[in-house]
Amino acid sequence: MARRYGGNPAAAIILLVADIAALILILWIIFFVFDANRANDLVNWVHHSANWLAGWSKDLFTVDNAKWRTVLNYGLPAVVYLLIAHAIAGRVNRA
Structure with a gap:
């Protein structure tokens, strides 16, 4: 991923963090739509993490x-x- 932004590690880290946040949110959507077992620890962790990440857009x-x-x-x-x-x-890559 760093090559994509001219080898800038800061740009790669920014994208990695956003990718992880988006992945958590998408996983929760998938778990909810397909009625995943909310008693499962992974599903519970993803749910709580997604709630925190989506707090500003809740409802x-x-x-x-x-x-x-x-x-x-x-x-x-x-x-x-x-x-x-x-x-x-x-922007980081251009700096």
């Missing part, structure tokens, strides 16, 4: 269908984190 969308509501309320932060990280990494 932004109030769609009646719970699965769509989860996709929208947790998918938006994933996209925002990736877009912001790519913008910041591009």
Whole structure:
């Protein structure tokens, strides 16, 4: 990934952090949509982490269908984190 930004390790770290945050949010969406066992430690950890990462967008969308509501309320932060990280990494690379 560092090669993608001219070998700048700071840009690579920024993208890695955003990728991990987006992965956690997407995992929670998948777990929720497919009714994963919430008593499972991994599912529970992902749920709590996704709640923290999506705290600012919690209940932004109030769609009646719970699965769509989860996709929208947790998918938006994933996209925002990736877009912001790519913008910041591009700036860091130019500096």
